[in-house]
């Protein structure tokens with residue numbers, strides 16, 4: 001069984017491949033071309049996410065291919081200590097405690113702490129779209145990728161003038177780790193990642209120098225640390241920032257893009273959400289299930305692990321196919337059907353599961369919920385551009401649209417959607 005994640009069929013409709021993975025007995029394979037074990041069934045993916053004694057995170061942020069020596073030499077100079085996605089016990093429980101204490105992660109706290117920032121940024125971006133009435137816009141560049149990044153810069157206290165650099169660094173990191181860059185590109189991306197790491201270190205140093213008394217995340221983390229390296233070292237604070245700037249941006253951008261795409265490509269969905277915003281949370285949950293922003297995530301076996309009839313040796317890298325697990329028919333009835341009212345939707349694994357469960361899940365849902373409510377009510381006639389063919393960036397972890405062209409129309413919708421629904425998600429209007 002081969003995944004061929006960089007080939008057109010997978011990039012256009014990964015659900016076809018996930019169906020094949022799920023149809024094989026056990027749903028666990030070795031893909032020799034990728035050098036990864038593929039794990040697809042919901043039960044196995046859930047277990048791997050939740051069991052750090054068997055499935056470690058040490059290589060979760062290491063490139064999936066053999067990096068060329070010149071790029072490797074640069075990567076080795078990035079001395080960011082593992083804190084979140086790449087940390088295992090005993091470090092991870094300590095850094096996770098720090099994250100929980102400093103980053104709001106329940107719906108109530110997120111609304112209180114981050115709600116005003118999110119609303120201000122949504123209003124700003126929606127107003128910019130409204131000003132383009134009648135024009136063609138790219139919803140990715142002008143809304144879905146922009147909002148989470150602006151919110152994150154506000155939360156972390158990063159100057160807005162640096163948005164272009166941070167965007168390029170974050171995109172570059174994702175391409176370097178989970179993409180397929182050629183050697184020259186690897187070197188360029190490795191240099192950019194080193195620069196990004198130095199930037200995060202400097203951000204922490206600047207907060208230290210100015211006393212760090214603000215409400216921004218870096219100041220809060222420094223206050224939590226209170227000068228005690230046993231709690232968190234300064235390098236660990238910088239490393240958490242380094243991780244948040246990527247983890248909190250491309251992911252939420254993906255959720256927003258997939259949700260807008262699902263909503264605009266089936267008659268009635270956009271209008272139904274404008275008329276009744278209480279439909280939005282279930283719509284987002286179903287978008288997370290059917291079109292996860294992260295559809296594959298890495299672990300490495302820390303000892304031989306038996307899943308069903310297959311034993312994976314120690315030290316093997318595994319790609320947990322979250323997208324396949326979310327369509328496992330043993331958990332989800334009629335799994336390819338996009339059905340926001342389904343009772344089993346929240347069993348999806350799109351935010352992970354267990355000790356590494358996404359710390360930003362509540363923030364992502366808040367951002368996407370406010371954004372969809374404002375977009376549907378303010379631009380009821382928004383339409384995808386006729387003839388648009390979806391295409392996604394080549395990546396084994398992040399499923400990101402290259403563009404989502406649309407026509408801004410403030411008045412009521414005219415005619416049926418001009419672009420068919422994304423592949424593998426058939427359903428009537430919400």
Ligand code: HEM
Nearest residue numbers: 084085247248251252255293351352353356358359360364
């Ligand atoms: C739709 C949006 C998002 C998706 C789909 C998503 C998905 C994920 C996934 C799959 C994991 C790995 C869980 C695991 O290994 O078990 C994760 C972890 C993480 N996410 Fe998110 N994420 C999203 C938004 C965010 C946001 C907004 C932030 C912060 C601003 C964030 C910060 C993190 C961090 C720090 C971790 C590592 C947690 C740990 O290792 O303890 N994420 N996320």
